[in-house]
Amino acid sequence: MSKIKKGKFTVEKLLSLYEEGKSDKEIIGIFPENEKEIKEIFLLFSELKNGKEFLNPSRNLLDNTLERIENNVTETEKNRYVYKADEKNTGRFGQLKNNNNFMSIFKKLLITGTSIVVIVFIAVGFNHFSGNGKDKFTLSKESQTPIPSVFIAGVETLDEILSDIDKESAQEYSLAKEYDNDYDLATVDAQLINEIGQIYDENTL
Amino acid sequence: MIKDGNTDLRNIIDRAKNGDKEAFSLIYNQYFSPVFRYTYLRVGNKSIAEDISQEVFIKIYNSLVRFDFKDNLVLPYFFTIARNTIIDYKRKTKNIEFLYEFTEDFKDNVSGIQENLFKKEELFEVLKKVVELPEDQQEAITLRFINGYSNREISIILEKKEDNVRQLQSRGLRSIREKLLQKI
Numbered sequence: 273m274s275k276i277k278k279g280k281f282t283v284e285k286l287l288s289l290y291e292e293g294k295s296d297k298e299i300i301g302i303f304p305e306n307e308k309e310i311k312e313i314f315l316l317f318s319e320l321k322n323g324k325e326f327l328n329p330s331r332n333l334l335d336n337t338l339e340r341i342e343n344n345v346t347e348t349e350k351n352r353y354v355y356k357a358d359e360k361n362t363g364r365f366g367q368l369k370n371n372n373n374f375m376s377i378f379k380k381l382l383i384t385g386t387s388i389v390v391i392v393f394i395a396v397g398f399n400h401f402s403g404n405g406k407d408k409f410t411l412s413k414e415s416q417t418p419i420p421s422v423f424i425a426g427v428e429t430l431d432e433i434l435s436d437i438d439k440e441s442a443q444e445y446s447l448a449k450e451y452d453n454d455y456d457l458a459t460v461d462a463q464l465i466n467e468i469g470q471i472y473d474e475n476t477l
Numbered sequence: 478m479i480k481d482g483n484t485d486l487r488n489i490i491d492r493a494k495n496g497d498k499e500a501f502s503l504i505y506n507q508y509f510s511p512v513f514r515y516t517y518l519r520v521g522n523k524s525i526a527e528d529i530s531q532e533v534f535i536k537i538y539n540s541l542v543r544f545d546f547k548d549n550l551v552l553p554y555f556f557t558i559a560r561n562t563i564i565d566y567k568r569k570t571k572n573i574e575f576l577y578e579f580t581e582d583f584k585d586n587v588s589g590i591q592e593n594l595f596k597k598e599e600l601f602e603v604l605k606k607v608v609e610l611p612e613d614q615q616e617a618i619t620l621r622f623i624n625g626y627s628n629r630e631i632s633i634i635l636e637k638k639e640d641n642v643r644q645l646q647s648r649g650l651r652s653i654r655e656k657l658l659q660k661i
Contacts, residue, residue: 283647291628312654319603320622326600327623329513329527337509337531338502 281306286313486551494541501541505534508551511624512559518619519563521608529566533559552626556634560616606653614649617642 279285281303289299296314300307492500512533517526536558544554607618613635620631621642628646632639 283651284643287643287646287650309654312658313650316603316650316653317622319600320607320618321625322600323604323607323623324514324625327514327517327604328510329530333527333531337534338498338505 281309283313286310290317490541490544490551494544501538504537504551508555509534511626512555514623515556515616515619516559516563518604518607518615518623519612520566525566529559529562533562536562550633552630553634556620602657603653606656607649609656610649610652614645614652617645618649618653621646 286299286303289302296310300310303310489500489503493504509530513526513530516529516533517523520526520529533555537555540558607615607623610618616635617631620626620634621628626634628639628642631637631642635642637645
């Protein structure tokens with residue numbers, strides 16, 4: 273007994289019944305009013321089944337593919353664009369014909385390019401960190417010109433700079449401390465006001 | 478005939494993994510034609526379908542070592558490779574329109590029904606309509622009615638629910654029927 277409820281005919285219902293193994297006559301028995309449509313769809317089924325018989329690869333191909341799999345290259349693949357390339361061996365098709373291993377060439381170029389970039393980076397990095405490049409480094413003409421005296425006047429020694437930094441940090445520390453004290457004072461005031469508020473109760477007076 | 482999921486196939490796959498060419502030829506004979514038919518109707522050109530099918534089998538051959546029988550079924554595995562190869566091919570050649578026409582080469586290559594030219598013409602028309610369908614409907618119809626897989630197998634291959642597969646087939650069949658009726 274089919275699980276499909278009769279109801280209105282749909283192609284989905286027909287397919288479900290067909291999957292259950294029902295023949296065209298049996299399905300027509302369930303949906304007699306759709307006999308023509310059911311027959312046409314069954315005709316389509318048989319046409320498509322015929323396709324299975326006739327859509328087959330060439331015998332030659334079946335015989336040779338295994339052999340060619342060993343080399344990872346097939347003759348048909350090699351000749352994929354030959355029909356166009358023969359007409360005019362230029363442009364896209366011509367290039368593809370001449371470069372069967374186009375992808376592998378591209379990959380090689382990519383790998384070589386990346387390797388070169390990496391080597392250059394390593395060389396520059398090594399040169400920079402080992403300090404070998406210091407002696408070779410020369411100043412340009414502009415940078416060799418003396419610095420104007422107005423800037424020289426402001427230049428200090430390392431000790432002076434360090435002591436300046438110490439002074440600045442001590443000043444900052446004292447400022448921060450002052451701020452803390454102000455904050456404490458403010459909170460104490462607020463607390464006192466609060467306490468006065470508690471002592472002074474209108475209702476008790 | 479070897480069946481997907483049984484011990485015979487497991488042994489054959491294991492042998493092929495170890496480089497047994499005879500075992501691989503058994504797999505090839507079992508699956509090459511279904512992959513070819515599926516590809517043919519997806520690209521609509523016999524020589525391109527042959528190229529792609531060969532490429533699919535080279536990929537299968539090269540990736541078989543990594544194939545884990547416990548987690549995968551052979552059929553979805555092969556068709557996933559085929560689908561991806563077709564997508565890749567179409568992407569690469571998207572500007573070359575003539576590749577996707579269901580060409581007259583079908584008529585020249587069809588063997589066995591030369592005695593009935595009317596049938597040949599009819600079959601050509603039906604298959605041409607399949608090629609013209611949207612991809613998902615085309616896949617569902619080709620795998621079911623031409624390759625003869627069950628909707629359960631197709632649902633695994635296409636990663637869709639069985640009901641959805643049936644719906645795609647239904648839409649596709651209705652569309653083919655309507656187009657054929659218009660022609661009459």
